[in-house]
Amino acid sequence: MGRYDFRPQRVLRTAEQLLETNRITHPPCWHSTISAIPPAQQLVRPLQQRKPVRPGTRKSSKMFQPARLRYREDGLRATFFGEHPWELARPAVVLEEGGRDASGWDWRSVRQAGRRLDGESVVRRQMWLVDNEGLERDAAYDRARREFYFFRHREDVERRVAKEEALATGAYFGLGPNEIGMQLENRQYEEWKAWAMVQMEKAKQAASAAYTGVSNDEEQAAEETDEQAYELGDTSPGRQAALGPGIVDAQIGSNAVDSSSSVANRIPEPATVLR
DSSP, X not given: OOSSOOGGGGHHHHHHHHHHTTSSSSOOTTHHHHHHXXXXXXXXXXXXXXXXOOTTOOOOSOOOOOOOOOOHHHHHHHHHHHHOGGGGGSOOOOOOSSSOGGGGSOTTSSOOTTSOOSHHXXXXXXXXXXHHSOOOHHHHXXXXXXXXXXXXXXXXXXXXXXXXXXXXXXXXXXXXXXXXXXXXXXXXXXXXXXXXXXXXXXXXXXXXXHHHSSOHHHHHHHHHHHHHHHHHTOOOHHHHHHHOHHHHHXXXXXXXXXXXXXXXXXXXXXXOOOO
């Protein structure tokens, strides 16, 4: 087939051949339309705009690029939402009927009946002030912004009063997003705190073992060995030399007394004979 597939361009010709050879009895429903308006024979669009290319430079892989559209409102939106980024987090209705829905509103006030107050209201109000009252762009923006702040503050007060009235009548709203977020954050902090305590304890043990040169397991094994040797009465020449002959003899005697007393304790007492 190659790189390009030309079968869609030959669909009319193929249908006519099938009709001539009686392989199909009735023409397709699109036969008359394609016959009147055949498909284009040119595979690529004509170049609408071309940037001057300096000799010796590599051509761009994107030859056909649409023209960049700029509207008057783009700069106003960039200014407002750049200073109020959290306004983008508010839900917005993007459904339009005819594409010019904003022209049906009376922008002598930033607040419109039946329309939610948002950043687009400030943009439209600013444009109305520039076109109808002849204000400069910055002056119109300051005025529209002050009106936006005023009505937004009024909405917040109304919302707070409505919530207080509902609570006074017994309504329960549950936890808000801030409270839920704080609970999740506290839970994660407690888990991290427990993990950090374990890691700190391990680090301290590793540091102490590195300082003494003996690990904790080796220290514990050495202590158990010393205790066993002490209990059994070690009479090795090295231990006798370290402790001295008198101490070793006394220790051996005490161990012998302890062992004899323990054996005596294990011998049962004779039963009392009744006469």
